Amino acid sequence: MASAGRAGVGTNQEDIRRHNLGTVLGHVHRSERLSRAELTARMGLNRSTIAGLVTELESLGLAEQAKPSGARIGAGRPSVDVKARSGAYVLAVDLRVDGLxxxxxxxxxxxxxxxxxxxxxxxxxxxxxxxxxDLMRLVVKDVEPGSALVGVGVGVPGIIRAEDGLVRLAPNLSWRDVPFAQILGERLGSIGMPVLGNDADLGALAEHLRGAGVGVEDLVYLSGEVGVGAGVIVSGHKLEGAGGYAGEIGHMPFLPDGKLCHCGAHGCWETEIGAEAIALAIGCPAERVGALGEFLEGVHEASPDLRQVGRHLGRGIAGIVNMLNPRVIVLGGYLRSLSPLVQEDVDQEIAVHALTASHELVRVTLPGLGGDSVLHGAAELAFEPLLADPVGRLATACRDAEAALAV
Structure with missing residues (x-):
C-alpha cells in the first residue's frame, strides 16, 4: 500500500528504466489523469526522460497522451496530459458467503x-x-482483440496464507486449509495463478487508493457480511501481523455468554453485528439472508432490536478507535445499509466508550466505492505485477482469455 517507490532504483540502466516505467504507470493508474509536468515533479526526473517513458507506455497500449484538461499555468506551452488505456486488464472476484x-x-x-x-x-x-x-467467461466476451489479461485477483472472507493462497480458515464458508488458489489456478491454465486476499484487507486497500480514504494514512475498513472482518492501514501500510492474519476483528470476544459463532467460540463481535444478527432484528428469514440488502432498503425506522445491533456496532467501533487511533473508519458490506438506520445509537456508544483524544480525530463514513470496494481491491492486487514490470508482465500475459477459459 506504500507508494510506487523512488525513481532510479536498480542494478543497471535497464533495471532503472523498467522500474521507472512501472512507476510512471502506477501514478497514471491511480490517478484519473496526470500531466507530464506532474509526473516530472513526482518522480524527480527530467522532462525528456518522462516523455520517453510515456511514449514507451503508449507503444505498449497502456497509456495515451491527451490535450491538457486543466487551466494553463505560467508561460510556455501547457503540459500534455497522460491517462491510462485499456490495453491491459485484470479479472477481479468478490467471493462472499451469499454471492459471487x-x-x-x-x-x-x-x-x-x-x-x-x-x-x-x-x-x-x-x-x-x-x-x-462461468462468470469469467461472461465478462471477457466483449474484450477488445489483443488486450492483455495480466492477472486474476480474488477476495475471500477468510484468513489467507499470502505465499500460496491457502485459505487457512473461512468459517462462514466451512473452509479450513483449502488450497483455493491452486484449485482455481489449475482451471485457469495459461491465464496463470490467481492471487488471493482477505476481503476486508482488499476493501481497505481500495478505499485507501480510490475511495473514502484517499490521502489518509491511518484507516480501518470494516467488512460486515455474514461475518465481520477489518482491513487496517497504519502509516500508509497494511497491518499484517506475524502470519499475515491480522484484522479478524469479528472474532474479538465481545459478550462472555454470547451466541455460538461459526468459528466455534461464543460471544464473538460478529454474532452481534453480522448479517445473521441484522436479519433477526428486522425479521428477514434465515434462508433469505443473501437478500439482506434488499430487506434493509425497505426498513425506514429502526426497531428496538435493530437499535441494539447499532449499539453493539458503536461499542465495538469505540474499541477500534481506542486501540488503533485511525483517521477514518469505513463501514462496508451490510454495515453500509445498516448505518443510516442506527447512526444515533452508533454515535452515542462511540462517544461514551472512545477516548476523547482519539475520538476527536476519527471520522466514521461509508465507502467511497459503494459496494465495489472488495472488487477494486482484488483488481489492485492483480495489477501489482504489471505495475512492477510492465514489459515483463506483458510478455507473459494471456492475449485470448475467451479461448483460455473455454478449455
Whole structure:
C-alpha cells in the first residue's frame, strides 16, 4: 500500500528504466489523469526522460497522451496530459458467503464488465470454481482483440496464507486449509495463478487508493457480511501481523455468554453485528439472508432490536478507535445499509466508550466505492505485477482469455 517507490532504483540502466516505467504507470493508474509536468515533479526526473517513458507506455497500449484538461499555468506551452488505456486488464472476484461477483477491470480502476451469480450450496470449493469460471467467461466476451489479461485477483472472507493462497480458515464458508488458489489456478491454465486476499484487507486497500480514504494514512475498513472482518492501514501500510492474519476483528470476544459463532467460540463481535444478527432484528428469514440488502432498503425506522445491533456496532467501533487511533473508519458490506438506520445509537456508544483524544480525530463514513470496494481491491492486487514490470508482465500475459477459459 506504500507508494510506487523512488525513481532510479536498480542494478543497471535497464533495471532503472523498467522500474521507472512501472512507476510512471502506477501514478497514471491511480490517478484519473496526470500531466507530464506532474509526473516530472513526482518522480524527480527530467522532462525528456518522462516523455520517453510515456511514449514507451503508449507503444505498449497502456497509456495515451491527451490535450491538457486543466487551466494553463505560467508561460510556455501547457503540459500534455497522460491517462491510462485499456490495453491491459485484470479479472477481479468478490467471493462472499451469499454471492459471487466477477468483474473485468481496466487500468485506471475502470470496471468494464461485471457478472454476478449465486454461491453453490454447501460451498464446495470445486463447485465455486466452476461458478467463478462461468462468470469469467461472461465478462471477457466483449474484450477488445489483443488486450492483455495480466492477472486474476480474488477476495475471500477468510484468513489467507499470502505465499500460496491457502485459505487457512473461512468459517462462514466451512473452509479450513483449502488450497483455493491452486484449485482455481489449475482451471485457469495459461491465464496463470490467481492471487488471493482477505476481503476486508482488499476493501481497505481500495478505499485507501480510490475511495473514502484517499490521502489518509491511518484507516480501518470494516467488512460486515455474514461475518465481520477489518482491513487496517497504519502509516500508509497494511497491518499484517506475524502470519499475515491480522484484522479478524469479528472474532474479538465481545459478550462472555454470547451466541455460538461459526468459528466455534461464543460471544464473538460478529454474532452481534453480522448479517445473521441484522436479519433477526428486522425479521428477514434465515434462508433469505443473501437478500439482506434488499430487506434493509425497505426498513425506514429502526426497531428496538435493530437499535441494539447499532449499539453493539458503536461499542465495538469505540474499541477500534481506542486501540488503533485511525483517521477514518469505513463501514462496508451490510454495515453500509445498516448505518443510516442506527447512526444515533452508533454515535452515542462511540462517544461514551472512545477516548476523547482519539475520538476527536476519527471520522466514521461509508465507502467511497459503494459496494465495489472488495472488487477494486482484488483488481489492485492483480495489477501489482504489471505495475512492477510492465514489459515483463506483458510478455507473459494471456492475449485470448475467451479461448483460455473455454478449455
Amino acid at each position: 461477483t466477477v468483474a473485468r477491470v481496466g487500468l485506471g480502476g475502470i470496471i468494464q464488465s461485471r457478472a454476478t451469480g449465486p454461491v453453490p450450496q454447501g460451498h464446495d470449493p470445486h463447485a465455486i470454481t466452476d461458478s467463478v469460471l
